[in-house]
Amino acid sequence: MEMMTVKIKRFDGRNSYYQKYEVPYEKGKTILWLLTTIREEQDPTLNFTSACRHAICGSCAVQINGNAFLACNTPLDDVLDTYKTMNLTFEPLKNFEVIKDLVIVWEPKMEKMTKVKPWIIPGEEGSKEIGFLQSEEDFQQIAAPTDCILCGVCASECNQLAVNQDGYLEPFILNKAYRYIVDTRDGAPEQHLKPVLENDLWKCLHCMQCVSQCPKTIPLTDQIAFLRSATMAMGELDNQGAKHAYAFHDDVKNKGRLNETMLPIKTDGLVQTALTKIPFALRMVKKGKINPLHMPKQISGIQEVRKLYEYAEEVKS
Amino acid sequence: MTLTYAFFPGCTLESAAEELMISTKKVAEALGIELIELNGWTCCGASHIQDIDNFLSTSINARNIALAESLGVSKLLTVCNTCTLMLRTAKLKMDKNERLKEQVNVGLDRAGLQYKGTVEVTHLLWALLEDYGLENLKKKVTVPLKGLKVANFYGCHIVMPPDVMGFENHRNPQSMEMVAEALGAECVEFDQRLACCGFHAVFPAQKEVMTMTGINCLSPKEAGADCIVTPCPLCQMQLDAYQPDAQKRFDQDITMPIIHLPQLIGLALGISPEELAINRHVVDAIPALQRKLQLA
Amino acid sequence: MLKFDVVVVGAGGAGMMAALSASEKNNLKVAVLSKIFPTRSHTGAAQGGINAAMGYRDSTDSPEKHFRDTVKGSDFLADQDAVEFFTSGMPDMISELDYYGVPFSRDEKGQVAQRPFGGASSPRTCYSADKTGHVILHALYEQCLKNHVQFLNEWFLLSLVVEDGKFEGLVAMDIRDGKIHPIQAKSVVIASGGFGRIYWSRTTNAINMTGDGTAACFEAGIPLKDPEFIQFHPTGLAQTGVLLSEACRGEGGYLINKDGERFMARYAPEKMELGPRDLVSRSIETEIKEGRGFGEGMTSYVLMDLRHLGEKKIMERLPQVRELALEFEGVDLIKEPVPIRPSCHYTMGGIHVSDYKTCSTPIEGIHAAGECCSVSIHGANRLGGNSVADVVFFGKYAGLGAKESAMRRSFGRTEKLEQEANAWKTKFKTIREKTTGVSMFSIRNRLAETMWNYVGIFRTESEMAQALATVDELIEEYKDAYAGDASVKYNMAFINYVEIGNILKLARAVAMGALNRRESRGSHSRGDYPTRNDEQFLKHTLIYKDGENYRLEYAPVTITNYQPEERKY
Incomplete structure (x- = not known):
């Protein structure tokens, strides 16, 4: 019989350690089956959370070999195949407080979520007595984001969160804000959006971890792009993020390509750049990586590129 | 055998990562790969323009791809993860959504172009595996990189999101290891193999990104790597050019040379470090390479 | 407090x-x-x-x-x-x-x-x-x-x-x-x-x-x-009980037994797989009971075969069903049939x-x-x-x-509250310190098997009487149940222990109510009393627990607008 070696990170409230279990391999099982089998057949002291076991309650996300998965709908065979191994290491989700073994605490996250007012602020057209009207198309806007099951996989994988727990919002919190910002029934989208901007919206690293691992395939990174657009539409242009994005936007329009030399100045302004980026600039110049005298020429076809800009403006309006 | 690709260099290859332009061309020539640079390519948007205008982001990349289509080739080749992602994202969106494609084409029409969807977007790393073949690559190796311990730093955008990239399993890709091993190098295992370099937020999240850079250098260093190799010039720039800034946040010495994938390949093909412009890096990679290799 | x-x-x-x-x-x-x-x-x-x-x-x-x-x-x-x-x-x-x-x-x-x-x-x-x-x-x-x-x-x-x-x-x-x-x-x-x-x-x-x-x-x-x-759904996945949408039958899926037969021909020759839920559930269980299912005991099953619909139709009409089968049974419906069995809903x-x-x-x-x-x-x-x-x-x-x-x-x-809390504290301590006894999971599994086989989809006097006796034995065994975790913090084993005590109590009431309702009505389907009997049983069962004893009473149903009639759809 083929055996799997399963190492699980245990935590009893004080000490943490890894415990090894040997489990006979079975075909066609899920990760939740594996955890349940260990608990019921080998070690009833092992703790993890699970409930619905079909990917709707969001209880059972864990890390396996360094990545977050929802245990109930992840086929064991897929995981073994991914890592080409019969050795699995289980750990609780990253970026969460752990209470015991694989069990994490959610309340602090919900507390944090209240920053974005994660509830509808009803618009004046609706009432408790008659509800709202909302078009099918407008409903479609909130269809994907309301798939979120608060499993925490996105937060566990988020690279910004890993180094900025206090400042940055978990992708599922951004999703919740997005969900009400685009909900036509909401009467005060700016009340959800402002806190998003104030909580490091521009620090998303574009690493695509959240969107790549979300078990509900919610387009989280598209949402972040939307949130950024929305803050800029609100006039929030005087920040590094917006200025950085506009540097690219404008360079492509003017020349077709990025002017790397000017990028810091466009993003941070001359003074800030002089204060913080001088050593960087000097070492770049020294290695020939920046040539302050080199200004990119306009590409051939720049007129056509500008037509695309014009057309995109037409499409927007 | 001559493989021909339309070539999309991307902005960094014209300035900060000119060494990648140089080494890519050298390696392509040595392998007998023909690269036809697109005339009039624009910046891919570098994962920023969609924050201002999603449709525009798709449109400019549709134009880049349409330029390739007009060359009559089957693949457009890049050497930058983010360029690959941006181009493939635009392509996937249009190929999946006929209405969007038509709309984008209305704009392209004014620019005298048409997006058809006939050209595939690939990365040099994938092309080596898919089109060129590891066996053929091995045959070209004249200086096996024996004893060189490399840390393969993939960068996010060559594997994620998987529905756009899809070349290999994003949780455990192996393409870099396959190429490095074909060249005779030894791959070290390290925690940050699939980490994010943080480049795209280095301005608004400077503090956090510098911390990440330090960790990304320390992890392979502790695993005994001689250098990091990456298929992405943005990762390279972040880890190399910002390394002195990251160092300030760490007590330990984080020094780690960072080279581009084509530079690693070039070394194995017997091309000299200077010809591959390895001397252009902020953290000098040549001593570490010389210690282990009989360099040309 | x-x-x-x-x-x-x-x-x-x-x-x-x-x-x-x-x-x-x-x-x-x-x-x-x-x-x-x-x-x-x-x-x-x-x-x-x-x-x-x-x-x-x-x-x-x-x-x-x-x-x-x-x-x-x-x-x-x-x-x-x-x-x-x-x-x-x-x-x-x-x-x-x-x-x-x-x-x-x-x-x-x-x-x-x-x-x-x-x-x-x-x-x-x-x-x-x-x-x-x-x-x-x-x-x-x-x-x-x-x-x-x-x-x-x-x-x-x-x-x-x-x-x-x-x-x-x-x-x-x-x-x-x-x-x-x-x-x-x-x-x-x-x-x-x-x-x-x-x-x-x-x-x-x-x-x-x-x-x-x-x-x-x-x-x-x-x-x-x-x-x-208790309401049952005919098509739960065999391993987990997870619900497989009714759409499988709706789109033309076949139910197949061990002998490769579309067995619904025996029970609903015209409607076949499209028969009503309860009939399909009973038919599947009959096949299993009579030895024409796959597997054994609680893991027995029949097959739902969709292959004849072809890849295109499956992908278009039943993408989520395919996903479920892939994830939870490791089966690709395009290539293989999926094991299913009714499931309590x-x-x-x-x-x-x-x-x-x-x-x-x-x-x-x-x-x-x-x-x-x-x-x-x-x-x-x-x-x-x-x-x-x-x-x-x-x-x-x-x-x-x-x-x-x-x-x-x-x-x-507050006296009684304090007393009750103290009694639970003692119980918690006892269970934590207990190092031997009957496995609580074994009790739970045997309870499930008994209830499924004898107080499940179709019911008869003798089987239910047997079930009641078995449940009583399990309640006895539970007194010596062993949970296996000595810790104070986050002791889920203890929680499971109490939960198992709860389902034992409730299962006994289910069996008792079912045994005494000598008619078939709604989800309660008896082989020995196949029809509804309004004269005797148009009334609510009420089961009381007095200590260890269960007492059965009945209470009238409130009827205002609609007099009972035969339920036909």
Whole structure:
């Protein structure tokens, strides 16, 4: 019989350690089956959370070999195949407080979520007595984001969160804000959006971890792009993020390509750049990586590129 | 055998990562790969323009791809993860959504172009595996990189999101290891193999990104790597050019040379470090390479 | 000692609705106690929808028609005054949920969309794609956050304390630190969900649906009403019981036995696989019982074969079904058939609610709502789309009822609460220190097997008598059950131990109710009494627990508008 070696990170409230279990391999099982089998057949002291076991309650996300998965709908065979191994290491989700073994605490996250007012602020057209009207198309806007099951996989994988727990919002919190910002029934989208901007919206690293691992395939990174657009539409242009994005936007329009030399100045302004980026600039110049005298020429076809800009403006309006 | 690709260099290859332009061309020539640079390519948007205008982001990349289509080739080749992602994202969106494609084409029409969807977007790393073949690559190796311990730093955008990239399993890709091993190098295992370099937020999240850079250098260093190799010039720039800034946040010495994938390949093909412009890096990679290799 | 005006036990749709209505516009101190984080609750698993006669899709629809359909669906065992109250209030409820931000699918006019559902004479099921319960659960949680509702998450109800027939408080464990607390309260709403886990692996229910609140009420002296009525779904996945959509049969899937036969030919030669749910369920179980299934015991199954539909049709029409089979059974429906077996879906019976307007029980101060109880609006069989409706509607009225109770009542004495808490502390200590005994999981599994085989989809006198005897033996064995975890903090083994005690208690009542109901009605299908017998059994079962003894009584059904007639569709 083929055996799997399963190492699980245990935590009893004080000490943490890894415990090894040997489990006979079975075909066609899920990760939740594996955890349940260990608990019921080998070690009833092992703790993890699970409930619905079909990917709707969001209880059972864990890390396996360094990545977050929802245990109930992840086929064991897929995981073994991914890592080409019969050795699995289980750990609780990253970026969460752990209470015991694989069990994490959610309340602090919900507390944090209240920053974005994660509830509808009803618009004046609706009432408790008659509800709202909302078009099918407008409903479609909130269809994907309301798939979120608060499993925490996105937060566990988020690279910004890993180094900025206090400042940055978990992708599922951004999703919740997005969900009400685009909900036509909401009467005060700016009340959800402002806190998003104030909580490091521009620090998303574009690493695509959240969107790549979300078990509900919610387009989280598209949402972040939307949130950024929305803050800029609100006039929030005087920040590094917006200025950085506009540097690219404008360079492509003017020349077709990025002017790397000017990028810091466009993003941070001359003074800030002089204060913080001088050593960087000097070492770049020294290695020939920046040539302050080199200004990119306009590409051939720049007129056509500008037509695309014009057309995109037409499409927007 | 001559493989021909339309070539999309991307902005960094014209300035900060000119060494990648140089080494890519050298390696392509040595392998007998023909690269036809697109005339009039624009910046891919570098994962920023969609924050201002999603449709525009798709449109400019549709134009880049349409330029390739007009060359009559089957693949457009890049050497930058983010360029690959941006181009493939635009392509996937249009190929999946006929209405969007038509709309984008209305704009392209004014620019005298048409997006058809006939050209595939690939990365040099994938092309080596898919089109060129590891066996053929091995045959070209004249200086096996024996004893060189490399840390393969993939960068996010060559594997994620998987529905756009899809070349290999994003949780455990192996393409870099396959190429490095074909060249005779030894791959070290390290925690940050699939980490994010943080480049795209280095301005608004400077503090956090510098911390990440330090960790990304320390992890392979502790695993005994001689250098990091990456298929992405943005990762390279972040880890190399910002390394002195990251160092300030760490007590330990984080020094780690960072080279581009084509530079690693070039070394194995017997091309000299200077010809591959390895001397252009902020953290000098040549001593570490010389210690282990009989360099040309 | 912890003190609240109102405690709500359970944080699903009913519990959170109750908390919202109990705490609205007043200064009452309300807490919601839940053994899991609120958004994990089983309300979230409801897919199809929520019934309300909005009349948007069909202007001829009316609460009256919804009323009639529900009564007919219940096989006339529902209390008609309660049903009328429910159906007439549901349209307003939908508007209220809309106002709370529930993302309902919409029709072309922008109104809440409605679709047809089994047993409904008009398309009146409001929905949000296939995740109706999920979005309602989350919207209610958001409303609770907005209204600063106090949650005691990962707290487990151990028992209710009643003195002189009146509610005094409850005892619960904070799972995280293992502390057992007496909690004084003026009123309580039990909203702890159903108890489908008496069949353990053969249920679509979440693994924690162990009827803790129902068992606590039962123990406190409130009778269980109609516990024998249990709804089954014909196509659960074999390994996990996870529901495979009815659409498989609808799209033309074949049911195949070990001999490769499409066995439905034996039971429904014309309709074949498209026969009604209960018939298909019984047919599958008959095949297995008669040795024509695959596998053994609780893991037996038959096959659902969709291959003849072809890849294109499967991908177009049944993509989610294919995904489910791939994930949970490791089977690609395009290439292989998937193992299936019926699965327990819903418990119609539960805590006896004696006043539907306040959802109060015979014990002053104790209210109940949702699947844990029986109002009864579902009678012998619940209609699809009526469960989430029940949960939010009666959750609201239970909350209002509990509010009234709390305003009327004052805090009582604390001695008995302290005593009860101390008794649980001793018990916790004993179980933690116990190092040998009968495996609790073994007891649970044998209970499930007994209930499935003998008090499952079809029932006969002799088998049920045998089951009752076995359950009694298991209750005896449970006294020596071993949980296996000595820790104080987050001791889920102890929680499981109590849960298993709860399903044992409830299963015994199910078996007893079923054994004594010598007729077939709704979901209760007896081989030895195949027809409905209104003369003798148009009445509610009420089972009381007096210590170790169970006592059976019957209570009349309230009939207002609709006299019993034969149930034909």
